[in-house]
Amino acid sequence: MRSMASLAAWRRLGLFAAAALFVATACGSTTTTGGSTAQQPPTANTKPPTTVGPGEGQLNLIAWEGYTDKSWVDQFTATTGCKVNAKYAGSSDEMVSLMKGGGGGQWDMVSASGDADLRLIYGGDVKPMNTALISDFNNFQTFFKAPGYNTINGVHYGISLQWGPNTLLYSTKKFPNAPTSWSVIYDPANKGLVTVPDNPIQIADAALYLMKTQSSLGIKDPYELTQKQFDASVALLKQQRPLIKKYWGTAGDEITLFQNGDVVVGAAWPYQTIQLKAANAPVADTIPSEGATGWGDTWMLATNAPHPNCAYLWTAYVSTPKVQAEQALFFGETPVNTKACAEMETLQAGSCAQYHADAPGSYFNTIKFWKTPIATCPDGSNSCIPYAQWQTAWTSITA
Amino acid sequence: MEGIWTKLALRIWAGLILLFLFIPILLIFFYAFNTSNIESWPIPGLTLKWFTATWNDPEIRTALGLSLQAGLVATALSLALGSCAAFAIHRMTFFGKDAVSLLFVLPLALPGIITGIALNAFFSFGGVPLSFWTIVVGHTTFCIVVVYNNVLARLRRTQGSLVEAAMDLGANGFQTFRDVTLPLISTSVVAGAMLAFALSFDEVIVTTFTAGAQNTLPIWIFGAIRLGQRLPEVNVVVSFVILVTIVPVVIAARLTGGGGAARVPAAR
Amino acid sequence: MAVETLRRPRPKGGGAVAIQSLLWRWPWLRPALLLTPPLAWFVLIYLTSLVLLLVTAFWTIDTFTTQIVQVWNLDNFRLILNDPAYRLIIGRTVGLAALVTVTDAVLAFPFAYFMARVASRRTQTILFAAVLLPLWASYLARVYAWILILNHSGLLNWSLQSIGLPAANIGYTISAMWIVFTYIWLPFMIIPTYAALERVPESLLEAAADLGAPRWRAVLDVVLPLAIPGVIAGSIFTFSLTLGDYITPILVGGAGSTFIGNVVYSSVGIANNVPFAAALATVPVAIMAVYLLIARRLGAFEAL
Numbered sequence: 001m002r003s004m005a006s007l008a009a010w011r012r013l014g015l016f017a018a019a020a021l022f023v024a025t026a027c028g029s030t031t032t033t034g035g036s037t038a039q040q041p042p043t044a045n046t047k048p049p050t051t052v053g054p055g056e057g058q059l060n061l062i063a064w065e066g067y068t069d070k071s072w073v074d075q076f077t078a079t080t081g082c083k084v085n086a087k088y089a090g091s092s093d094e095m096v097s098l099m100k101g102g103g104g105g106q107w108d109m110v111s112a113s114g115d116a117d118l119r120l121i122y123g124g125d126v127k128p129m130n131t132a133l134i135s136d137f138n139n140f141q142t143f144f145k146a147p148g149y150n151t152i153n154g155v156h157y158g159i160s161l162q163w164g165p166n167t168l169l170y171s172t173k174k175f176p177n178a179p180t181s182w183s184v185i186y187d188p189a190n191k192g193l194v195t196v197p198d199n200p201i202q203i204a205d206a207a208l209y210l211m212k213t214q215s216s217l218g219i220k221d222p223y224e225l226t227q228k229q230f231d232a233s234v235a236l237l238k239q240q241r242p243l244i245k246k247y248w249g250t251a252g253d254e255i256t257l258f259q260n261g262d263v264v265v266g267a268a269w270p271y272q273t274i275q276l277k278a279a280n281a282p283v284a285d286t287i288p289s290e291g292a293t294g295w296g297d298t299w300m301l302a303t304n305a306p307h308p309n310c311a312y313l314w315t316a317y318v319s320t321p322k323v324q325a326e327q328a329l330f331f332g333e334t335p336v337n338t339k340a341c342a343e344m345e346t347l348q349a350g351s352c353a354q355y356h357a358d359a360p361g362s363y364f365n366t367i368k369f370w371k372t373p374i375a376t377c378p379d380g381s382n383s384c385i386p387y388a389q390w391q392t393a394w395t396s397i398t399a
Numbered sequence: 400m401e402g403i404w405t406k407l408a409l410r411i412w413a414g415l416i417l418l419f420l421f422i423p424i425l426l427i428f429f430y431a432f433n434t435s436n437i438e439s440w441p442i443p444g445l446t447l448k449w450f451t452a453t454w455n456d457p458e459i460r461t462a463l464g465l466s467l468q469a470g471l472v473a474t475a476l477s478l479a480l481g482s483c484a485a486f487a488i489h490r491m492t493f494f495g496k497d498a499v500s501l502l503f504v505l506p507l508a509l510p511g512i513i514t515g516i517a518l519n520a521f522f523s524f525g526g527v528p529l530s531f532w533t534i535v536v537g538h539t540t541f542c543i544v545v546v547y548n549n550v551l552a553r554l555r556r557t558q559g560s561l562v563e564a565a566m567d568l569g570a571n572g573f574q575t576f577r578d579v580t581l582p583l584i585s586t587s588v589v590a591g592a593m594l595a596f597a598l599s600f601d602e603v604i605v606t607t608f609t610a611g612a613q614n615t616l617p618i619w620i621f622g623a624i625r626l627g628q629r630l631p632e633v634n635v636v637v638s639f640v641i642l643v644t645i646v647p648v649v650i651a652a653r654l655t656g657g658g659g660a661a662r663v664p665a666a667r
Numbered sequence: 668m669a670v671e672t673l674r675r676p677r678p679k680g681g682g683a684v685a686i687q688s689l690l691w692r693w694p695w696l697r698p699a700l701l702l703t704p705p706l707a708w709f710v711l712i713y714l715t716s717l718v719l720l721l722v723t724a725f726w727t728i729d730t731f732t733t734q735i736v737q738v739w740n741l742d743n744f745r746l747i748l749n750d751p752a753y754r755l756i757i758g759r760t761v762g763l764a765a766l767v768t769v770t771d772a773v774l775a776f777p778f779a780y781f782m783a784r785v786a787s788r789r790t791q792t793i794l795f796a797a798v799l800l801p802l803w804a805s806y807l808a809r810v811y812a813w814i815l816i817l818n819h820s821g822l823l824n825w826s827l828q829s830i831g832l833p834a835a836n837i838g839y840t841i842s843a844m845w846i847v848f849t850y851i852w853l854p855f856m857i858i859p860t861y862a863a864l865e866r867v868p869e870s871l872l873e874a875a876a877d878l879g880a881p882r883w884r885a886v887l888d889v890v891l892p893l894a895i896p897g898v899i900a901g902s903i904f905t906f907s908l909t910l911g912d913y914i915t916p917i918l919v920g921g922a923g924s925t926f927i928g929n930v931v932y933s934s935v936g937i938a939n940n941v942p943f944a945a946a947l948a949t950v951p952v953a954i955m956a957v958y959l960l961i962a963r964r965l966g967a968f969e970a971l
Contacts, residue, residue, distance in 0.1 A: 060612040065626060085612060088626060097939035100733060101519075105528045106611040119731060246839045246921040252627030260819040262838060374731070388730035391938055396752035399925055402882065409781040413794070416778045420801045420853065423812035426822065430815060439820030480705040487702035499702070502709055505717075508955075510911020512928050513720070513948050514713075516935050520723055520945070521716035540713050543705060572687045601805045603914070608935065620807050624814070624918060637808045648803040652796065 042124030043303055044155055052133055052312040055082040059310040062087050062098050062110040064297070065251040066271045066331045072323050080317075082310035090249045091199040092116035092370070093391070099125045105304040108311045111161060113295040114149040115201055115223075115370035115387075121150075121157045126300040128155045133312050136319040136337055143364045144336040149371060150298040158300035159315050162324070164333030164355075165292045165367065166205065167285040169268035169276075171258065178286040182209045184265050186236065191243050195257050195266035198247035200387070200394035201370055205267060205293050206233040206240075208368060212290040222293065223373045230385045230393070237397045247398055251275075258283055270332020294367040328355060424641060430634040438630050453635040462619040469531065469615060470599040473538035477595050480539070481546025482588060488547075489554040506541040511604035514540070519608040529611030537609040538599040545598060546591035549655065553587035586654040593647035593654075601644045616640060724945035733939040743946030753930070757950060760926045763841065764909035767848040768902045771856040774849070775901065776894070779857050783864035795861070802854040810918055813847045817919070839921025847919050848909050855908070856901035863897025864890065899967035906958060910951045927951055 059082045061068060068086040077083055087107070089095045092115045099110055104125055112120055120126045131137045137145070137159065144160035151157065170179055174193075185194050186209070196202055207222035210232055219229050245263050248254040254272050257263045259281050273285040299315050301308065317323055324335035325343035334355045335344070341352040352358055377384040434444035453459055488500060506514055518537050522529060561583070565575045603617035610618060616636065623633045690697050725739050747753045782794050801809065816822045817838050824834040837843045867890055875885035913928030920926075927950060934944035962968070 087612065088622070091937060093937045093939075096733065097935075097937055100939055101523070101529070101611075101936075119733070122731060123734065241922065244922040249917070250625045250627075252625055256627045260838070262819070372731075386730060391940075392746070392750070395930065396750060398922065399752035399755050405882075406785055409777055409785055412777045413781045413786075416774060416853075417794075417797060419850065420798070422822075423809060423816060423850065424801060424804050426815060427808060427812050437820075438815050438818070440815075440822045440825045480708055483701045484705040487698040487705075499706065502714065503705075506713065508907075510907065510928070510951055510955075512911050512913060512931055513717075513952065516931065516941065516944055516948065517716040517720040518712075519935065520720050520941055521712070523941075524719060536712060540708070543708070547705075571684060572690065597803060601807070603807055617805075617807055620811070621914070624807075624811055633811070637805070637811055641804045641808050644803050644805050645800060648799070649796075652799065 039122070041121045041152060041155075041157070043121075043127040043157075044153070046127045046303070048128050048130035049133070049308070049312075050130065052316075053309045055080040055310045055313055056307040057081055057310070058083050058085065059109070059307050059314055060085045060087075060107045061314075062089055062095050062107050064088065064111055064269075064271075064331075066275075067111050067327070069327075069330055071330070072318075072326050076314065076317050080310065080313045082307070082313060084314075088250065090251075090253075091197070092201065093199070096120060096123070096125075099302060104302060105306060107302050108305040108307050109299050109301055109314065111297050112158070112300050113297050113370050114147075115295075115372045117149040117158070117298055117300065118372050120300060121152065125303055126157050127303045128157055129159060129301050129312075129315070131156050131159065134159055134316050134319050136316070136321070136339070139321075139339050140319075140336045141338055141361065143361050144296070147296060147298075149296065149369075150300070158298035159319065160336045161297040161299050161318065162328060162331070162333040162335055163294060163296040163364075163367075163369070164270060164331070165287055165294045167268055167270055167273065167292065168288055169254075169258070169266050169273055169283060169285045171261075171264040172282045172284050174264040178284065179265070180289050182288045182290050183213075185243070185267065186240050188243065190265060192245055193262075193264045194240070194243040195245055195248050195254055195263045196240070197267060198249045198398065200390040201293075202267070203230070203233050203237065203390055203393065204368070204370075204373075206236045208293055209290055210236065221378065222368055223371050224377055224384045225373070226377070226383055227385065230389075234393050234397060241397060255279075271330075274330070274332050291366070291368065293370060295370045328357065334359075427634060427641065428638050431638040433631065433634065436631045438634075449631040449635050453632045456632060458614070459616075459619065459632065459636060462614040462616045465531065465534075465613055466600055466616040469534050469538055470596045472535050473542050473599045474592050474595045476535070476539045477542035477546050478588065478592050481543040481591060481595075482550050484543065484547050485550035485554060489551055490559075503544055503547050507544050515605040515608035518605065522609070529609060531613060533609045533611070534606055534613070534615065537605045538602060541602075541605070542595035542599055545594045546588070549587045549591035549594065549651075550584055553584050553655070557583045590651035590654040593651040597644040597647045597651075601640065720945045720948070723942050724949060726942045728940050728942060735942065743943045746943070747947060747950070753947070756925050756930060757927055759841075759923075760910060760928075760951075761954065763845060763848070763926075764906045766845060767852065767909050768856075768905045770845070770849045771853050771905050772860075772898050772902065774853060775856040775860050776898070779860035779864050779894075779897075780890075782857075782861045783867075795858075798854045798857050806851065807914070809851055810847055810915055813843075813850065814918060817843050817846075839919070839924075841920070841924060843919045844915055844924060847915050848905075848912070851915075852905040852908055855904035856898070859897040859900035860894060861897075863894045863900075867893045896966040899962050899965050903959065903962055903967060907951075907955050910954060 061084060063086050065088045068084055073084050087098065089098060092113050095110050095112055096116050096119050099107060099120060100123065110116075110120070110126075112126075131145075140160060144163070145151075146154070146156065147160060150160065168179060168182060168185070170184070175184070182205070184190060185196065196205075203225075204222040207219050207225055207229060210217055210229070211219040211222065214232065217229050217232055219225065225233065246253065246257060248257065248266070251269060251272050254263075254266060254268055255275050257266075258272070258276055259279060268285065270285065273283060276283045299318070301311050301315075305311055318327065319337060321335075321337050321339040321343045324337045324340035325347055327333070328335045328340065328344060329348055329351060332355070334357050335341075338358075341357045344351045344355070344357060356363060373385060373387045373390060375382045375384055375386040429442060430438060431449065432445040432447065433442045433449075434446045435442070484503060488496065488503075514537070518533070518540075522533055527533060557580075561579055562575055565579045566572075570578065601617060602615075603621055606615050606618055607621075614622070617640070620633060620636055620640070623629050623636075723735070724743055725741065727736050727738065727740065727742055728734060729736050782791055786794060819834070819838065823837075827833065827835055837846075871889050871893075872885050875889050876882075880888070911928050913926055913932045916924045916926045916929050927947060931944045931947050934940045934947065
């Protein structure tokens with residue numbers, strides 16, 4: 001009797017579940033297709049404001065670690081009353097995901113790198129900004145006023161912030177002389193002592209290495225890879241896998257690894273080097289002969305930002321020469337404001353040249369800035385590997 | 400009876416297991432007083448400075464406030480809903496009772512990450528922005544189960560004859576409930592509430608997926624451990640969380656004689 | 668006057684009585700009223716979200732904008748079945764879950780035996796409370812404690828070095844995860860085992876002794892089989908909790924510590940690929956469903 005009753009109950013539950021399934025598929029959000037860059041971004045026609053009102057008292061930011069340090073944030077809060085609530089993301093993927101999460105009305109701005117920008121723009125997650133509201137915009141280096149990754153058809157989807165390289169971080173105890181090649185992180189002699197970012201874009205770094213060491217592959221751009229070039233890069237990373245102690249997800253992860261002596265060499269941002277040196281760890285960084293990938297960051301405004309005024313106030317603030325210099329020296333990156341060079345010199349002599357803050361425009365063309373790999377190759381064919389495959393390949397590399 | 404040597408061996412084993420269970424927890428309390436901000440052993444010295452530093456940190460205070468609020472609201476909601484469910488399941492037999500019982504166990508039987516991503520998908524499909532209320536919804540869902548378990552277990556142990564006796568003596572339904580049933584189950588209700596609060600306060604897996612730009616205390620802890628810069632404050636906060644989750648459970652155990660707290664997996 | 672006394676005496680209480688007589692007349696009304704709010708909550712929120720998740724598993728996302736494309740297909744499942752990386756991850760998760768379960772069973776059994784059959788009544792209550800306490804002391808706190816113990820200058824290496832042994836290099840390895848998982852779920856194994864052992868009547872052991880069995884034989888042939896359902900009940904917790912975990916691999920694991928939970932977590936939080944996460948999430952659910960069926964057969968449900 002009882003078992004019959006429960007059997008009937010199960011049947012009912014099953015019927016209900018099936019009904020719910022039907023209902024869920026009948027209604028639901030609209031389908032979206034493609035993501036080709038030929039279409040207009042969804043927010044292209046959103047008119048940005050012409051004036052900035054009073055601050056709303058709060059600002060929610062998605063940022064890289066080290067981008068919202070107290071040393072310049074406190075002053076901002078004191079002047080504008082906007083309390084900064086920062087969430088640190090470890091990769092561009094995470095930034096894109098956070099911006100979309102929860103319906104997109106959670107965060108005001110994101111300090112997105114080049115490989116996240118287009119995805120955010122074409123996903124409708126960010127909207128155009130009015131550069132006239134940023135007083136220092138005219139002092140920006142020409143390249144960074146309207147770079148291809150954040151300006152489309154003359155519409156600015158964000159304000160450039162800073163840029164920098166992905167460096168080779170090493171322990172000076174193990175390597176008294178700076179390594180001259182990225183080969184050290186692929187060298188079996190360093191088994192169990194290497195760390196690299198847990199980020200699919202790392203495949204580009206492998207491609208960059210192969211660009212010089214296996215020129216027969218013909219790699220011209222580490223983000224535009226044919227199947228053969230892609231497979232070679234993935235194979236290199238799979239070879240590297242036994243050497244890795246841990247794939248770092250946050251800068252803090254890597255700092256802990258080096259501090260504890262768990263790793264002796266790895267791919268890093270300048271931020272880790274500065275933090276480790278401040279903690280008296282015996283490390284240094286360098287850019288090997290094969291060159292390096294880099295990133296150009298943009299503060300982008302969310303489409304449904306809850307505090308747009310604070311967002312504009314913040315963007316204007318971090319574009320001023322003083323804050324640009326402070327952030328550059330704190331993180332180890334390069335400001336986009338040409339007037340920041342002088343400020344950097346007063347804070348730390350020689351830093352302007354060290355971080356290439358006074359480099360000519362042609363210099364930026366030599367850096368392989370992060371960008372989203374798409375299927376369209378430079379020659380117009382559709383045989384390059386799009387980013388989704390980078391993600392699946394990365395899972396199989398790190399599994 | 401067991402031999403002398405067997406008994407001794409078992410006693411030693413029990414002692415070792417107890418040490419294994421408690422040393423890590425006691426260690427954290429030690430580290431909270433660590434003068435150095437490098438977490439190494441042995442500890443160079445003891446200080447109270449991290450306590451004031453933690454208290455003065457606005458981020459931590461906001462996270463604590465949010466955790467407390469979410470805990471209280473989730474507990475209140477789950478008390479109401481869980482008790483109703485327990486009463487319904489207990490005395491009345493109806494069609495589908497087994498299925499409903501299974502349904503109420505599901506939030507704790509399924510891994511937390513599945514509940515988390517399911518709720519996340521549900522909210523994003525429904526166009527509900529993540530906020531304090533979505534956190535509360537997530538917490539309430541499994542807190543209901545805890546209250547339900549406790550109240551139901553107690554109801555099963557109370558004698559139905561007491562209620563019948565009260566009615567024989569002329570009390571109407573409400574009077575019986577107020578004067579007979581409620582006092583009998585009151586301690587289990589309180590115990591359920593304490594356990595629900597403890598569960599909600601410590602919850603991190605489901606909350607990660609249902610929180611928007613807010614931080615509850617466990618989310619703050621997880622982030623702070625990964626960023627690695629503020630470990631001394633993490634030590635203090637973690638010690639605090641241990642106390643806040645243990646104390647209600649101890650009270651709950653005393654109220655229910657230990658049974659209620661043991662029936663529920665606590666890893667959230 | 669006469670008219671009034673002939674009227675039926677009105678019971679006191681008014682409205683309350685009216686409600687009560689309603690409830691008495693239709694007895695199904697009470698459970699319906701009581702059950703509606705919690706059931707509505709569960710069905711409208713929880714069950715719907717689970718069904719929605721299952722439905723999402725059959726969809727995919729637009730790779731560029733990561734928006735969900737509602738086209739029915741089995742791509743996600745095909746990827747999980749074909750890509751050797753996922754077989755490796757699933758195998759690793761299940762394998763470690765099994766190892767942790769066995770370790771916990773081995774650690775718990777003598778302890779539970781001591782609690783149930785050797786300790787005095789008072790010691791039993793104290794031990795029971797002592798085992799319960801760590802269980803409720805915040806999951807994150809306990810994992811963090813092990814990070815402190817296992818790191819290079821932590822308690823473990825200090826202890827080893829102070830007795831002259833070399834430092835152990837187990838941070839960020841599977842061994843570290845094994846230790847942490849065993850530690851965290853141990854109380855879950857102790858409690859049902861203890862409950863099962865406690866229920867074994869002493870008379871059985873006396874009977875075995877009467878029949879000539881030595882003590883160890885009695886334990887092996889009489890007590891152990893009766894305690895097995897309790898161990899299996901405990902194993903349900905240790906197995907399923909390890910299967911779904913992702914926090915310990917992130918905090919304590921290194922390269923090659925990816926669990927099913929980690930892929931699900933990063934699919935949702937990083938790749939924004941909810942359909943794939945949902946598809947992968949069906950794997951631990953399916954595994955647990957099978958495990959629960961087996962456990963039920965072996966009588967674990969009575970021991971819970």
